[in-house]
Structures are given as C-alpha cells and as structure tokens.
Amino acid sequence: MKYGIITADQELYTKRLIYFLKFNFHKPDCVIQVTNSFFHRIKRNLNLRAVVSILKAQTSERVSSSAKPSTDHLARYLESLGITIPDISLVQACKNEGIPLFTTNDLHSGKTCELLRRSELDLLINAGGGIFKSCIIDTVRIGILNAHMGLLPDMRGMNVLEWSIFYERKLGVTVHIIDRGIDTGDILSFKPISIEKGDSISDLRDKTGIANFELFSEVLIDFKTDSLTRRKQSPEMGLQYFVMHPRLRSCVERKLRDMSADKSSIPIN
C-alpha cells in the first residue's frame, strides 16, 4: 500500500506526524506541501472586500493561535514514546528520511492533480491541506483520510471541539474518508479525549493531535490488514457547525474552566 501526507501551513505538525508514523513502521511514500501563502490568497481574490475579509480571517487565526496551551501535550507524548523531532525544516526532514517532497502553490491546479495521479497513491493523510475538490479526491485510490475534531456524524463543520463543550457532548477525534461534502465521508474510527484539571480550549485542541496520530496509525494498520470497517453517513445525520463567535467562545472557555476546576478528569457524553 502506498500512502502520502498532504499539508499546507502545518509544518511542525506534519514533521511530528512523519516521525510518529515512521516510529510505528508506516513511513509515508511522499509528502505534498501546499504553499498556500497569504499573497497567493490575495492574488486569487483580487477585490477589496475579499482582501478585507482575508485580512480579518488572518487576524482571527493569529488571535486564536496566540492562545497557546499550557503544555505542548503532543511534544510530551512523543517524548514519552522516545521519538525525537529534530529542529530542522520539513524539507530537510523529508530529505533526511528519503521521502519525496512535492510543493505546489495551488492545491487545485492541474499540476497538483497530475502530480497526485502520477504518484498512484492508495491513501492520502490530510495534515491541514485545505478543502479538497473532487479533482483531487478522485486521484487517490482508496481516499483521503481526515481527522475531525469531534464526534461524527453528530458534529460536522468548524469549531466542533468548542461546540461539543457548549452542548456537553462527547469530545474526541473521528477519522473519516473525505468526500465531496463537509465531513460527510465514511467514518473509520473515533477516539475520545477527556478533560483534565486546568484544561483550556487550546489544551484540548493540542490533545486532539495525540488522538489524530494514534488514529492514523491504527487506521493504516487496519488498511494493511484489510480489517477496516467503513461506516456510511447520510446527509440527514448530524448538523453542520460554523466558526464560533468570540462571545460564545468566551462562554465555552468559562464553562470549561468551571468543569475542570474541581475534578481531575471529566468524561462528557
């Protein structure tokens, strides 16, 4: 089985994923890096209102990413396994590991499709590659794997970790196959995560990274051993959620603080 990883602006995460999967005997056959730069986004949306909208999105991304978790949970987890992540670029890491790295500045360009077609991949792991159109989806034989930060099919779309806390639903990660809808492809596996004392939203987001890695590894084994079960979703199941307004996000942060204040570990159902 031949598989690759596709990423956009998630260099550290991808590097960690490569070393983790290699540690678990699943070294990827290639990595595709989409250099979806700020300037390319501006170029593609050449009108002022679009530029303002992108600038606002850029600012909100910076604001949410500036809320760092108290601990780098993923790094600690990798350390506990004895995996060392060298302080080098993704390009250098791929070179060192002998993994072909392809770069493209447009995910949906003919060049990218052609590149993927030529690679003849069975599976592609999405490590923050973006939203995939059918021209990309169709190039991978089995499909593109995505780790979604919530329980599917109930919680589709954006900020589902926050929405799960808001509604006191089960927290965790679902790995599914990407299809043409939003988080509507076949479900492969779910791993719950629990809230621990002092956890913030950023802590929980960071912890989902651990679940992503473990799930990807488990799913790859299942694919290799032909023991994977795919659960179909129908569009009527579940709801699609959207980016949470800062005022509701503050309510969620407060709720999380209250929930994690006294207890050492809180399961949510």
Next chain:
Amino acid sequence: MILRLILHPSLFKVTARHIFGIPLKIAGNKDHLESAMEWLSLSQEITGTGGSAASFGFESGWALPYPETSGYIISTFLRYSSFVNDPGYLERAIRMGDWEIEIQLPSGAVRGGSGINDYPIVFNTGMVILGWADLYKTTNDKRYLDAAVKASDWLCSISDNDGKWARYTYNGIPHAYHSRVAWALFVMADLTSSDLYRETALRNIRWILSLASDNGWIDLMGFSQDELPLTHTIAYTLRGLLESSHYLEGDLKQQVRGLVISNSERIFLKYEKRKRHPNASPEYLAGRFNAKWQSAASFSCLTGNAQIAIIWLKVYRINSDARLLNAALKILDQLKEVQDISSSNRGIRGGIPGSFPIWGDYMPWSYPNWATKFFADALILQEELMKPLEQR
C-alpha cells in the same frame, strides 16, 4: 448627489467606506444600542409631531413622519425604557401613541405612506395596533385600547372570506407579510377576548400556509409580483407567522412553527456558507432570494438582516439551536460595522442604512427608521439571551 458628497464630508466618508468595504470598529453592545436609540429619538424630535421621520436621506435629509413604522417604534421605545430603566423613553412612546391616535382615520384605519395621507393601508394599521397594544399593556390607559379596537374592527370588516386582505394594500395586491397583521389581531383577541379578531387572524394564517411550497417558499412575500422579495419582507412574513404561532394550538401551531424554523435554517445556512475562507466571517446576506432560496441580489438589505437576526434569536429560544444564536451574533456585528456611532452628522450617527452598499436597491442613500428600530430590537433580545449563558 456628487455635489452633496463633496460638500458634506460625513456623507463622503460613508460612501467611501461602502465603496472600499471598510468596516467601522465595533464597540460594546451598550454603545451601539444607545446610539441607535438616540438616532430614533432624534427622528421623533425632528418632526415636531410625535411621529418618527421615515428616514434620513443623503439628498433629502429628514423625511416626514411615518405612521406605519412609528407604530412599531412605540414598542421599541417601551422595550428600551424597561431594559435600561429610563422613563424618558416611555414618555417618547406615549407621545408617539398619542400622535397615532390624533391622525387615525375616522374608519379606524391607519394612513398609508409617510406624512398625512387620506388613504388607509392594512399593513400600517396592523403595525400601529401592535404599538398601541404594548402601550395599553404598559400604561393601562384605555385610549390606546380603544384606538386599537377601532383599528382591529376595520381590519376585520375588510378581510376577504379566504383570509387574505386584498383591498387597501400596498401596491394593491395581497401580501404574505400580512402575517404581521394577523399577529396584531391575535394580540387584540387576547386583550379583548374577541372571537372575531381571532377568527380573522386564523383565516389569514391558513391563507398564508396555502401559499407555501414544499421547499418552504411562500408566495407573495414581496412588495410586488414583479420583483423578488427582499429579506425585509421575507423576515416580515416569518416573524408574523412565528409570533402568531404563540396564539395557535395543536397541529396548526406545529405546522406554522415548522415552516418558520425550516425557513430560518435555510437562510442561516445560506448566510454561513457565504464566505471566501473557512475561517472567515460570512459575507453579507443577499438582499433578495428567489423561490429556490437562491441568493438573488448583489446588495444586502440591512433592515432585513436585523429582522432575520431577531428570527434566529427567537428560534434559538424555542429549539436551543445555538448555531442560530451564533449566526445572529455575526450578522449583528456586520450591522455594527456600518453603524457610525461617532459621525458628526446626526442623521448618520447611530442610524443603520437601508442597504449595503448604501446605493443598493433597497432605500438607496438613506437611513430608514425601521432599519435602526429592528437593529435596536435585535440588540436588546441578544443581550437578554446571552445573559443566562454568560452568568452560568
């Protein structure tokens, strides 16, 4: 117009911001609400009558007082008076209600158009009844109830057998947004125990349901049959149905609520999916929709957006779907981004334009009083609904 823009920097600034899509900085809700209420107060003072000027226009300045919208602005003044505990706004509401009584037609109907015209209009009558009913509930002054009863009697006397109002209507056609008139009659039936009011309102709601297609679209939601409905009149229709549903029972109640909830979800999904980047804020909601619920305008009808926010907030209160609350917070932020609360021009300061951009199809180059009214109503409701979440 160009000369006016050159001579008036405040008008030029608004135009430039709309050309380049530059949003204003958002302040606290309290500041936006206060500023909107000050604009509405000024719109009343400027007429010297008790009624609120229909709009502030770039070319024509303040318009004549508008009986229809003054009617429902009464309710906004009352709500705000109790929200911030300011009796000044109760006095304003009373002055407005008294003016409406002064100009009520002998038949009991409310006059059409802005200024003092001699022709009655069904919709306007319903809107003023809502204001009088709220005033009566607040002050217990029977004059308001009597005026509302006279107006309700007139509405019942001209209702068609099938429930629609086809005479004395805007553009001479029946409208689905007369659901708001039915709502006014339900309120009056509640206050007076009148079976006639209740039956007339019920017939109208059944007639509106007969206009609904399988996809939830309701015919005759627009101002005329030649143009697609604005979100303003779509929201009028849905709000009238939603408020009427409180007075219904059994299957009919479920049917009406189901229609409102499914349509408000359709509009919510249209809004949330209109974005250039998954993390970006949604674009402005289109100002018109077609019968397939497709966006059908390049401008946004801002008063419609405020009214849609109210519907989302009210549906959230019914079904606890916080996605609708979330969307309402976002669409209200967009309205705050076009509400200039520090303009040197008092016609602009605190007001909400009819369209974005300001030259859009709906009330171009002007600030209609109902846009600011619905915006203020939405902010008050938002605060009421956020309070329990933020106190948890």
